[in-house]
Structures are given as C-alpha cells and as structure tokens.
Amino acid sequence: MTNHWVDLQNCKTILVEGSNVAENHPMAFKWIRKAQENGATIIHVDPRFTRTSAAADVYARIRPGTDVAFQNAMISHIIANRLYDEDYVVTHTNALYLGDEAFSFKDGVFSGYDEEHHTYDTRTWGYQLDAKGKPRLATSLDDPHCVFARLKTFVSRYTLEMGERITGIPADQIKQIAETMAKNKPGSILYALGMTQHTTGVQGIRSFTILQLLLGNIGKPGGGVNALRGEPNVQGACDMAVLYNYMPGYLNSATNAEPTIYHYARKNGIADTRYLVNTLKAFFGDAATAENDYAYAWLPKRIATKDYGTMPMFEDALAGKLKMLWIVGQNPAVTLPNLNLTFEAMDKLETLVVQEIWETETAAFWKRPGVDPKSINTEVILLPAAFFMEKNGTISNSGGMVQWRHAAVKPPGQARPDGLIVDQVFRAVRDMVHDSKEPRDEIINKAFWTYTTAEDVLREINGYALRDNPETGLKKGELVRKIGDLRADGSTSSGCWIYAGVFAGGENLSKRRDCQTDPGGLGLYPGFGWTWPNNMRILYNRASCDKDGKPYPGSKPIIWWDEQTRRWTGHDVPDVPVVTDGPDTPNGQRPFHLGAEGVGRLFAAVYSDPDARFTDYWRDVAYVPKDGPLPEMYEPVESPVDNVLHPGVKSNPMLKYPRVKSHQPIGTVDKFPYVLMTSTVAEHWCAGSTTRNIPWLNELIPEPVLELPISLASKLGVESGDWVRVSSARGELEVKALVTPRMKALKIGDQEVTVVWMPYNWGFQGLSTGPSVNHLTIDAADPGAGTQETKACLVNVVAAGRRRTRRSETPRGRT
C-alpha cells in the first residue's frame, strides 16, 4: 500500500479491481463503507458478482486476465480527452523526459526481444542523455519523443471499443468509470489476487500506477495504489526477505554476477549498498570490516539467471536435485497449482521437515488417498509450532504498520514459537561446524547471533550506532532513530533498513496504542504502532504539493513547505530526503526518491543516476519490469480467445512455459472450452488446515463446489446439488454444482466466453475433506513476480449424476 487502511475514508472514488475486500478483508472494509457514507463512489471490477460487488455503486464484469486492456483503455480515454492533472504530470512524473529514439514496440514485443531465450536486451529502453549522463527533457508534452507522447501512442490502440472487445466490459461503462475517477478525486485503487495471479501480474499494477500518476492521485490522502495483502504477516515476511531474490528491506540479494561488494554497488546502486553494509554488520558484527568488504563474501550468491521460486523448487525436487525441504507455515500440497507435479516432487525428497500447527496435507503427503505409503521413501519430520496467540512478536499490515502482539497463552505440549525452533536448530548446526575451516561455514561460525527474546531480534532489526557520531548525535550502543542515521562506513548496523526507528530511543514503538491523537483529522494516528519508513503513513506525500511545496487544491493538506521555519512540515512525516532542503533544491523536488529520477515513471526506463554518492538519500538505479517499460495486454497461457492486438504473440513473450514439458501440458479451447477461476471463501482460510477443523465453519460451507452460470447449467442439464466432473489438461475431479446468477457468460467478439469458479480451500486432511482445485490449475507464472496463474485456466465440465450423497472425495489422477 502507498497509503493505509484508515486513509480509505478520505477517498472520493475507490476502484476495487481483482479483490473481494468485503469477504477477505472485512475489518478493512469498514473504511470503504465510511468513504461511501461520505459520498464516495465504489467501483468493483470482477468476473464474479461477490459480496464486494453487492456493496459497490458500480459493478463491471470483466473476463479473467484482461485487466491491462481495461486500464489501458481508461488511460487512453483520459489522455485523449485531457482529463489528466497536467501540473502534477509535468512536475512529478517523467512525462517530459525524452526517450531513446531506437526504442520501439511492434507486433506485441518491445525492441531488444530475443525470441529464443525469452529475454530482452534493454539497451533501447533508456532516455536520451546529456553530456553529464542526465536525461534530456522536452519543453512540451506534445514533443513526439517525450515519454508522455510515447505512452499516448502506445495506449491509442486501446480504444473504448477495443477495451470492450477484449474484456467484455461495455465501452460505455469503461468510459463512465474513467470519467468518474477523473472527476471525483482523490481516488484510490485497491487490488489483490485477481490482479496478481496472472502472467501479466506486474504489468497490471504498472498500469494502475500510470493511471494514478496521470490523475495526480499518488501521495495524497485518499489516493494511492493499494495492495491488500493476504496472510496475516505476509507484509512483514516480505519486508524480512521471505522472497529469494531479496535481502531484508527489498535490497536485491547477491548473485554470482556480483562476486564483490564493488560489483554489487555497480549493479544495485550506491544507496542500496549502504543499507546492505548495515545488514552485514547486523549479520556478522565485528567480523564484518571495511577490509573484508563487510563479509560480503560469506553471503550465498544465487545464480543470477536461475528462478528459485516455490514452483521451480518443486521442479528441482522432481528432477531429484533437491534432497531436503523444510516447510514452515505453508501447505503446498493444497495451495500450489498443478498438484500432480507437486506430489510427485515430494515423493522424490529424502527428507521433509514440516513446521506446523496441524498435520496438514503436506505433512501427510505420503499417506494421501490412492498411494501406498510403503512406496514412498521420504523421511517426514513434523515439528509442532506455537500458534499466533502463543508467542510474542510483530505483525506488519498492508500499510506497513508494525504492531506488537503479546502471547496470551502458553503453547501446548512440545509446541514452540517458530523463532525458538530456528534458534535451536541454528545453535545445533553451529556446534556441529564450529571447527570447520570450510569457507561456506563462515556464515554460520561468524554470525552475530545472541538473541534470547523476540524483542532482541526487533532491536537488531532496528539497528545500533557502533561508534559515537557527532553528526547524528548518537553514542556508541544507542539504537538508531531513523533511516538517515544509517552510515555507509560500518559505523552503524541495521538488520532491515526500512525498519530503522521502530525501536527509536530504546522504546518498542510497535507496542504503542494511541488511538486518540489524529493531527489534521486525516486518520493518521501517528502514535498507534509504527509504520515503515520513519513512521510515515502516506508514502510519496511530497507529491501532494506543487513544485513550490504548497498543497494541491482538491485533497486535504497533509504536508507542506513552511517558509517561516524553512522546513517541510505537516500532519505526516514528510517524504523528503532532508526536511530542511526546500522545494528549490533537488532533495526538495523529488517525491519519488526511491526511483533514480526522483519522479513517477509513466515509462519504466532503464536509468542510473551518474551523480549518486554515499551521502545521497535516493536510490540511484531504477527498477525495470522484465516484460517491458509499458504495460501490454497478453492473454493468459490458457485462453479461449486469440489475442486481437497481435495474434502472433498471444501470451506474455517473456514466459518460459512449460518449464517441465512432461508435467506441464497446455489445454486448448476445443477440449476445454470454459475458463476456470479460483479463489477463497470468507468462511475458510487458504488451505483450510485451521478452518476445516472448526465444525461450525464446516457447517457454513461444508464442501467445495463448482459455481456455474445458469446458461451453462441448462446446457449441461444440471441443477445446484448435482455432481459435475471438471477436467483440465492436468487433472480431473468431481464436485457438486452451484448454479447462480453471480456468474454470467461474456460476449467476446463473436465468441461466448463462460467462466466457472471453484474455491481452493480443500484437501484430504481435517474434519471436512474434499478435492483440491489445484489438481486442475496451471503453474505458469508471471515472469517478474513468479506468481502462479491460478485465476485463469481452461477446463471442461460435464454432468456426473443427479443429487445424491458424496461420491468421490479425492481427485483422480492425471487425465
């Protein structure tokens, strides 16, 4: 989230796209209701009419996986009709930057495409640079080479009619939604899995960003692009490097292409390297010195070109390349797509450790229905973990707010908090290797690892001054108070730079619960918990002001430049590198200082700032999406229709799929004519290990169903409660039908596209068992984020018998 939950009350428009917020984030939904009571328009774009749609003022039914086309059609309409905020666009985006003239987009691919390897040479994706290496600027938005003109040309293919042709949303309705957003500002966009679980996931969010920048909606109360995060602490887990390609605080993890810290800095920039040095000091303490590159050599280096995501990990297991897997708080035997591959991969492991609350399908994979346990040689170790109310620690919410949770009860039996289990394993391993002279064991032997409580870990994450520093006023041993306290010379440490300040002054600020103090009446509550970075509640809030630092009219003032005191001030922590650097200085101009240009990017250019120094406060290297600097619409891997924009390039050209030919068949529309969409239900939680063991939740939703529209039901001759057989290229299962008007066929060109739906919450363990839909789903993934395409694959549905008691609880094998 750029903004935060309570801020939603400040919106005048809320576009909910690819999220069922009413059912999946019900506590947060009250702020949307509050905005609505204040007169805001709520728009819901979704293939299925859910409880969120029922609460919305406008509902648009979209074909799964086509959101980029819908958004680009809105962007095109907004540009063509000059509905954008011109001052904001010129001041706060790269609209006027001149793009490299060698750049092109043709027949579905950008310049530099290598068809054989599915990669891009991105050299033409940059700017025209001056002698100093800085981007050259156009004088007007009409200059045909400026980024704005390039965007305009790019989206001009997406007329309102083209939007309808691809998405199924009537052209008039696309126009109405675009104009509502342009007229009722500030407005926010909320998204979740309906956007991300596609092979165009990253580009879908890129087009949200472009739309919001054009409307001047970023940095303001009631604005923003807001991801509604899923698992209770998924935000905190990502902040702390749960993803393989990141170190804590989203610093790229080291690869074999950066053997030394010098190479790391060249690739990732000087700013990120400064924070990496702080993390290395936290990891290794006194053993990390300037002379030994802060022990950079001890970090494992991943192979730059290899994907270490969850699905490739199971593919490695399938190929016999992975001997042991330690799974903590995840149930892939239900939640990964293409489960037949997943199970077969698990069968090949020598050892599987599952750290869990329950004996899940993952822990019990060796005794799954239809399999002889004797045929599986994997040793399975189940470590009992403490549940959330049995341990201390923090949870970070979608708005980046870190909140301490206190243990309420003791864990039962031998169950222990996860942190303690990891600590015990670490110490045991260190005892085993403490005499080792192997370089690979340095990371263990030299680790600075002294924790006894969860709060010790949070102090380490916050960081310390390791020497007296007159500049920051910090004495050796004092906890750092803000990101600006962190030094590049090894004189400070911080386990995760974005959390520097959570323990400022020695007080655990995540424990604060002041819900009275609300400066400006904006819902900021700065004394409640602590938000990264620097307790800022609305990111990029510098962009809420014009170039002179005065709040733009139309939204509630949040920060501003005070001429009297010569400081940035206001209700929130100002998002500027240095609060005393005025709007006439580079620091005071850059609302997006985490990008190399310091402005919002309508075109995601390749660029690094030649002026970067260790003392700068902005990132010097830009992030560039792998699949292009502008968001293009590609069809899902399994789609019933052709790509009308470029029939030769149907799906994302950066996709490498199938990755394992023998196990990843692609279904076609002649055999599998319907689109299957999957998601969760309000009454169960993800794989259902907890909720399917709670009898009253099972009473509410006792078993999985296939939801289908009335048109398909009458064609197949089925009614609610009848059995249907659902099959894809990967598997087959039987469930009861649920016939509702929530699903409707869409008219796409001269084709009728029927979408059906299934929840993914079932497996063979627990009190309520049922077939896992992931036997059917496809394991293609977004090239940038690695997210599975579980919101769109092709299936066939046939009637399988009249209403009667349950026939099969478990899926059959591969078709």
Ligand SMILES: Nc1nc2c(c(=O)[nH]1)N[C@H]1C(S)=C(S)[C@@H](COP(=O)(O)OP(=O)(O)OC[C@H]3O[C@@H](n4cnc5c(=O)[nH]c(N)nc54)[C@H](O)[C@@H]3O)O[C@H]1N2
């Ligand atoms: N009660 C409950 N709450 C939960 C969870 C739970 O299991 N139970 N899970 C948590 C987790 S881990 C997560 S990640 C979140 C998920 O929260 P959501 O993202 O809200 O979850 P979904 O219901 O999977 O998907 C959201 C919506 O996207 C729609 N959709 C599917 N495909 C498309 C598409 O191509 N375009 C558009 N515009 N919409 C599409 C679906 O119909 C659905 O209504 O919820 C969290 N909250």
Ligand SMILES: Nc1nc2c(c(=O)[nH]1)N[C@H]1C(S)=C(S)[C@@H](COP(=O)(O)OP(=O)(O)OC[C@H]3O[C@@H](n4cnc5c(=O)[nH]c(N)nc54)[C@H](O)[C@@H]3O)O[C@H]1N2
């Ligand atoms: N088809 C399809 N598949 C999907 C999705 C979809 O929409 N459609 N959604 C995807 C999404 S968004 C998600 S997030 C995944 C979820 O996928 P998973 O993470 O595999 O699902 P969960 O059921 O949330 O698994 C969490 C496990 O952690 C255990 N647990 C809970 N608390 C603790 C704890 O404190 N310590 C330990 N050690 N264990 C604990 C629970 O018992 C549970 O078994 O599923 C994905 N799969």
Ligand SMILES: [Mo]
């Ligand atoms: Mo999730």
